[in-house]
Amino acid sequence: MHSADPFLFQLFFIFVWAKLFGEIFERLHLPAVVGEILAGVLVGPFGARFVVPDEAIYAIAEIGAIFLLFTIGLETSPKDLLSVGATSLYVALAGITLPFLLGFGYMALRHDSLHESVFVGAAMVATSVGITARVLGDMHVLQTVPARIILGAAVFDDILGLVLLGVVVGLVSTTATAWAQLIVTAVEAIGFAVVMIFYAPRVVRRMEPGLQRMSTQDAPLIIAIAICLGLSYAAVKIGMAAIIGAFFAGLAFAEYSPRWNLRPRAFAINEFLAPFFFFSIGARLNLTIFDRRLIVSAVIVSVLAFISKLVGCGLPVLHSGWKTALKVGIGMTPRGEVGLIVALVGLQMNIISSSAYALVIFMTAATTLVAPPIMKLIFREDSPPEPAFVERRRSAM
């Protein structure tokens, strides 16, 4: 653009536009992430062209996705995961199967290619823990039974979604469509997950004395970053997506995150890098391809995404009453980062078309925007009454 240093220009303005739209969305009680994506759509290359990201910015966005999944992993303790019990696992499993089948089925009916259908199905799988947790936290209902089931299921859901992405990427990377290949990749992905969930935390635990002997300042953070980058690279090497490695790296360090003060520092890196990722997601979305047919498809895909999670996640807890089933079902509907990254990987690998990419972005934004107001409505009965807040505020003073 009209600039002495185009890279610094992009760096500054992408950060500011993304955060500005994020702030506006927050004030409207909408998820900031959707605002950051919208910034990319509106001022990016397919919009007003105020900022057109070049390769260096997309590289930073790639690191942004890696640290985003790393921080999600850091918040996901394998210990908690193993203690939340069977209910969450059932909710997660049913909540993955139904959206995948419906998404895949609809795309296949539209006569999209097999690979594209598989990718769109996979992008519909993963619930966004962040948005749900934020709403539940704001309402002070995190300790209720439905909330605990949701958060436990969302964790399984992330892991299973990433394993599914690993399988899908592996499957598509090979020219052979043999089922044998699918099995090999699935075993690889599940093996990676099992090793990282059960074995890696022990390795990290054994590393501790060594870390304390290290002369490098902030050794735990440095080692965590190195392992995050290393596993991202390793994941790509064995034919999966980089973010899967990053997520499992976070998972391995989750237990030690409080002691080593990793969380606030990994989050700081994320605060800087993530806006470039979300802006880039939007910058790749061409709004002008939304013709009548695509809009209809986008609405159908969004409705399928919504209903499939609602039913898939609600059914396993129906025995606890329809109210609980509704709360759990609605709480699991928002999709987020993982779905966006699945779509991005598909676009970069030339597996999905820009219209299928647009479908996924639309579906993600729609489910993310629709769920919070409904959650506020149905969780209102669990929310502590006003006096409790006053009490709490007073005692904190």
Add this chain to the structure above:
Amino acid sequence: MHSADPFLFQLFFIFVWAKLFGEIFERLHLPAVVGEILAGVLVGPFGARFVVPDEAIYAIAEIGAIFLLFTIGLETSPKDLLSVGATSLYVALAGITLPFLLGFGYMALRHDSLHESVFVGAAMVATSVGITARVLGDMHVLQTVPARIILGAAVFDDILGLVLLGVVVGLVSTTATAWAQLIVTAVEAIGFAVVMIFYAPRVVRRMEPGLQRMSTQDAPLIIAIAICLGLSYAAVKIGMAAIIGAFFAGLAFAEYSPRWNLRPRAFAINEFLAPFFFFSIGARLNLTIFDRRLIVSAVIVSVLAFISKLVGCGLPVLHSGWKTALKVGIGMTPRGEVGLIVALVGLQMNIISSSAYALVIFMTAATTLVAPPIMKLIFREDSPPEPAFVERRRSAM
């Protein structure tokens, strides 16, 4: 290289090589920074070619330099600066003038171009606060008079060095070599410094109520990053180096850094990005150009850099005794980040040759390696005896 994803490959291995050499250097009681640079020299494109950074990595290195100077600025409170008194200012002024004149003079005698001579002179100016402070802190002598003079002077020194860089870049950017232009640029640079030191902290103070009303999570960190990127871009726009803007952005937030918890989080971003900067510095250094003549020049420049700081910074405090003068003089000799960045800017602007670049890197490494052992020797008399440590350790338990 032989990789599915060359960018992730570089990202992982540059980080690991830099940190590995940093750790080895720390264990040898040498500055980690020199190790990280050496990693770039040895495994980079002019060395073993294990990792050859591409444009995206150099872009990340550029952001690394920006956050490096931002964190240095965050540690530099304008308030403290105004209270350290005249001694530190005299030390800084003399300690800048002499190295610049000797560096410039020697290069001009070697018949290097005027611009190149000015750049090498400017790169010899700025003391590295980090290395000196680390050694003094490790010896528990930060509260002695010489240590306080050193730290105060090093701060002035950074600011004056950056103003000088601003003037030099501005001067070289224009084709006219008119003295009028020099004066305009100098006024611009000094004006920028004065505004940022005296006025910007007040603006930040007034921002506080607004920040608390913002809906964006971590609003202070987001705003600080945005202003850091914005001032970096603005500095380039008015013809100075990006890092000058970043440094002054840090300075403006220094006072509020503890309250907003900015320091540990800006440092975390820095921990991730800085290794790419130092590795890149080394990766641009071609060791094979060190022929007999260049080695002689490099040694001469290093000796001049050492003596000019020793004399320039020692003389103003000679009235306090030769021991104090020696301590202050030696403590000011290590050069660091600012000199490296000056050389890099010169190389990127095609103002200095790769041999002048090599001279500066050699001089920086030499002064950084030589100073700490001498400091340990001459500050030993001020260092508290062992029992004090035992006492302290016991009371901490």
